[in-house]
Amino acid sequence: AHPAADLPALVARTAVFARVSPEQKLRLVEGLQRQGHVVAMTGDGVNDAPALRRADIGVAMGAGGTEVAKEAADMVLTDDDFASIEAAVEEGRGVFDNLRKFITFMLPTSFGQGLVVLAAVVAATTLPILPVQVLWVNLTTAVALGLVLAFEPLEEGVMRRPPVPAARPLLTGVVVGRIVLVSALMLVGAFGLFRWALAAGEPLDVARTVAVNVFIAVQVAYLLNCRSLERPMWRIGMWRNRWVLAGVGAMLGLQLLFTYAPWMNELFSSAPVAPVWWLWATAVGVAVHLLVEAEKWLRRRGAARARVDGPGS
Numbered sequence: 001a002h003p004a005a006d007l008p009a010l011v012a013r014t015a016v017f018a019r020v021s022p023e024q025k026l027r028l029v030e031g032l033q034r035q036g037h038v039v040a041m042t043g044d045g046v047n048d049a050p051a052l053r054r055a056d057i058g059v060a061m062g063a064g065g066t067e068v069a070k071e072a073a074d075m076v077l078t079d080d081d082f083a084s085i086e087a088a089v090e091e092g093r094g095v096f097d098n099l100r101k102f103i104t105f106m107l108p109t110s111f112g113q114g115l116v117v118l119a120a121v122v123a124a125t126t127l128p129i130l131p132v133q134v135l136w137v138n139l140t141t142a143v144a145l146g147l148v149l150a151f152e153p154l155e156e157g158v159m160r161r162p163p164v165p166a167a168r169p170l171l172t173g174v175v176v177g178r179i180v181l182v183s184a185l186m187l188v189g190a191f192g193l194f195r196w197a198l199a200a201g202e203p204l205d206v207a208r209t210v211a212v213n214v215f216i217a218v219q220v221a222y223l224l225n226c227r228s229l230e231r232p233m234w235r236i237g238m239w240r241n242r243w244v245l246a247g248v249g250a251m252l253g254l255q256l257l258f259t260y261a262p263w264m265n266e267l268f269s270s271a272p273v274a275p276v277w278w279l280w281a282t283a284v285g286v287a288v289h290l291l292v293e294a295e296k297w298l299r300r301r302g303a304a305r306a307r308v309d310g311p312g313s
Helices: 004-013 021-033 046-056 066-072 083-122 131-151 173-199 206-224 242-260 263-267 275-309
Strands: 040-043 057-061 075-077
Touching: 004 131, 021 046, 021 083, 021 173, 040 046, 046 057, 046 066, 057 066, 083 131, 083 173, 083 206, 131 242, 131 263, 131 275, 173 206, 173 275, 206 242, 206 275, 242 263
Parallel strands: 040 057, 057 075
Antiparallel strands: none
């Protein structure tokens, strides 16, 4: 037996423990947790129950485990196959990745719309987008575009990555920087084309429709960026997630209705626009997509240089 004070150092330098008592199992779990680890504990007997309950993830055997162990655990392996734990971790990493992608995709829409409205207030000019149009953009992009990221397959090498530290926030500095970048580009594109349309003599409803189309075009292009937060789009492949194509097609169909259907014009204060404004909105979307891909490339290049130089260089 080792005193509790020696346990953190002992855990750090020891790979295998044998003939461990229930109390020592509990102390081992607590020692690892004090070092900042997320601890998973497997067990099947009554003596494993305290450690199973204390661990971050307690895993009990379903076929050969006792009822006490199953009650204390968070998860039960029905097939008693330890490979199922690896499969669960892999699936969990995929879910976490897709959650980050969804948040990174959706937040720029809200921030971008807020910035456009704020810019109009500061400039003491007409609002480029109405509240009902904000609702349209948020609902359609969340359903037709955002949800397809939930079906994104696992990225290559997901199990070769180190675990995410428990203290790391969901919105890291990189994600926040990406959100700010895309929001600012939305502001420039939507507000700029809105003012340009008015200066060209277009009616107010047409200019607002142009601004809404810019938001949609940027979101469609940005969706392709968000399929991976690090890898370039062309390495992912369009056919790995066919829901993306379905979502983009649905979004474009809805936006055509928003722009040209008379009953939608009446409901959302939109108006038909000339093809040239579609071209400009598309150009803004393509520009945003290319800039985000360039930002990802710069981060990959910086990370590669850091690995080559090493911490001691």
